[in-house]
Amino acid sequence: MKTFLLGLLLGILFIPLASFVYFHFGHPPVAVADEPFPMEATIVHIPLNARIRAEAPKTAPIEASPINLEGGAHIYRQQCATCHGLYGRPSSFAEHLYPPAPQLWQPHGNGVVGVSDDPPGETYWKVANGIRLAGMPSFNKVLNQTEMWQVSLLVANADKTLPAQVLDLLKKPIDYDPQVAGGSVAVQVIPSPAPVALSPPPLTK
Ligand code: HEC
Numbered sequence: 001m002k003t004f005l006l007g008l009l010l011g012i013l014f015i016p017l018a019s020f021v022y023f024h025f026g027h028p029p030v031a032v033a034d035e036p037f038p039m040e041a042t043i044v045h046i047p048l049n050a051r052i053r054a055e056a057p058k059t060a061p062i063e064a065s066p067i068n069l070e071g072g073a074h075i076y077r078q079q080c081a082t083c084h085g086l087y088g089r090p091s092s093f094a095e096h097l098y099p100p101a102p103q104l105w106q107p108h109g110n111g112v113v114g115v116s117d118d119p120p121g122e123t124y125w126k127v128a129n130g131i132r133l134a135g136m137p138s139f140n141k142v143l144n145q146t147e148m149w150q151v152s153l154l155v156a157n158a159d160k161t162l163p164a165q166v167l168d169l170l171k172k173p174i175d176y177d178p179q180v181a182g183g184s185v186a187v188q189v190i191p192s193p194a195p196v197a198l199s200p201p202p203l204t205k
Contacts, residue, residue, distance in 0.1 A: 032098040041099075048131065056125040061203055062146065064153040066163045072154030073169040075147050080104070083135060084114075084155075087170040097135045104155045105170065116159035124152040146203045 022028065029035055037043075062068055077086070083101040085091040094101040104114030115123055127148050130138030139148055154166070162170075 032096055044133070052122050052125050056119070056121040058119075058121055060120050060124070060149055060153060062149050062153070064157050066166070068150045069154050069157065069162060069166045070169070071147070072150035072152075073166045075143065075151045076154055077169060077172075077174060079139065079142065080151065080155075081174055086173065087167065089171070089173060099134050101135060105158060107159075111159055113158035115155055116157065118156065120149075120152045120156040123156055124148055127152055149203075 029037060076084075081091070083091055083094055083097070085094060085103040085105055087105045090103045090106065091101060094103060102114065107113045110117075126136065127143075128138065128140040130136050143151070
């Protein structure tokens with residue numbers, strides 16, 4: 001009995017001790033370039049997909065009308081493009097995030113472009129709640145519901161023919177003036193561009 005209890009105690013102590021040693025001295029993956037933990041993607045995606053299945057809205061409260069898609073394109077340029085790229089213009093650092101940020105205007109076979117094969121409600125959930133321990137921010141304190149739906153409907157329709165003015169917005173590079181950004185003066189006030197008017201229509205059916 002005594003040996004059993006001793007064994008049990010050592011057994012209980014072993015796991016925290018082994019974890020301590022591994023986390024301190026075992027060089028677990030922390031850098032973007034490190035190898036992932038075994039089955040890391042599977043372990044992360046099972047609970048995420050379960051949450052989305054339970055909570056994602058089944059239908060969108062607004063239509064993918066030209067005005068909503070255009071509103072979505074303005075939001076996309078401001079809030080998403082740096083990570084998820086523009087039309088024909090992938091993000092410079094997306095693949096160096098861990099996990100990488102998928103390029104939402106990139107075709108990847110079978111006619112799918114970005115997340116056009118995901119229901120808009122699933123994308124809405126991801127935009128509103130973000131994805132923990134990934135670079136994907138939660139936007140529910142940054143954008144209102146209409147704006148989150150507009151941008152979700154936009155990327156859900158990435159495989160469709162979009163109105164010309166929407167496509168133009170998605171093709172235009174994000175403003176960047178190398179002369180200002182790379183100037184020789186150490187501290188420089190960068191003139192901010194005129195704010196883009198963002199007045200999405202109210203949330204209607
Ligand atoms: C700071 C970088 C960053 C910004 C800004 C960002 N995202 Fe993401 N996003 C990510 C990363 C990284 C992932 C991948 C997460 C993962 O694989 O678990 C992701 C995942 C996603 C996905 C899921 C992709 C898939 O293949 O299932 C969608 C949809 C998405 N983002 C939409 C958006 C939208 C819309 C915006 C703007 C409102 C946005 N993101 C802003 C980094 C970002």
